[in-house]
Amino acid sequence: MKKYNPFHLVELSVWPILTSFSFLSFALGVIIMVRSFYCTPFLLSLFFLLVSSFLWGRDVHREGCYEGQHNFQVTVGFKVGMILFILSECFFFLGMFWGYLHLAESPALEMGGVWPPVGVSPFDPKGIPFLNTVLLVSSGVSVTWTHHAMENGEFKASLVSLVVTVVLGSVFTMFQLIEYYVASFTFSCSCYSSVYFMGTGFHGLHVLIGSALLMICLFRFSFMTISPNHSVGFECSVWYWHFVDIVWFCLYLIFYWWGV
Structure with a gap:
């Protein structure tokens, strides 16, 4: 379909919602770690936050550098x-x-x-x-x-x-x-x-x-x-x-x- 505007309409992506939930779980993990010194939820949420952020950034980088979408x-x-x-x-x-x-x-x-x-x-x-x-x-x-x-x-x-x-x-x-x-x-x-x-x-x-x-x-x-x-x-x-x-x-x- 022909695009009639100069903006880039992004494709459907799962990374924004996963990154949002990772941020939420990260905050909860910090609270749990501070209150009970139990680090497992914090480390797991940090891992998922880093992975989802990296994959989201990878897609944005590809759109700009290799697809030329960032005018x-x-x-x-x-x-x-x-x-x-x-x-x-x-x-x-x-x-x-x-x-x-x-x-x-x-x-x-x-x-x-x-x-x-x-x-x-x-x-x-x-x-x-x-x-x-x-x-x-x-x-x-x-x-x-x-x-x-x-x-x-x-x-x-x-x-x-x-x-x-x-x-x-x-x-x-x-x-x-x-x-x-x-x-x-x-x-x-x-x-x-x-x-x-x-x-x-x-x-x-x-x-x-x-x-x-x-x-x-x-x-x-x-x-x-x-x-x-x-x-x-x-x-x-x-x-x-x-x-x-x-x-x-x-x-x-x-x-x-x-x-x-």
């Missing part, structure tokens, strides 16, 4: 969707910042009337948090360098800078785990620790997702399937990574610097 109008739709997604994530973290600031400005008497609560030793903002800030800011610079080099046709420079970005993101995650390991408080110690682990934990999850997206782009760079005229996936990944940078900067200022 200008389709790529604009991808970019608008990514902007709206990042905007929704901004409001998600805004709720955490709001909760933290509300608790800090009016600490309850049950916590001793002070912030942080009595018995909680916050982290030194000039220690690991500052190092992580330097790492993420540096990764933002290197991923921008990757984009600039790719636009100028400098393949080797873009590949090297993208590897640097992925390494910096991995080191950031490692230091965040070390910070959790040496923390003097747990998730259930107080409202301070709950908001801290929720905010930094969800940001860490976003760093992992961003690192995975950049690693996919790295493989695509290796196989020469990204070019200045075919780079919407890479551009969206760069936008997401800069969003992660900005959120961490706000986390550092509010959770580590201002809140101690």
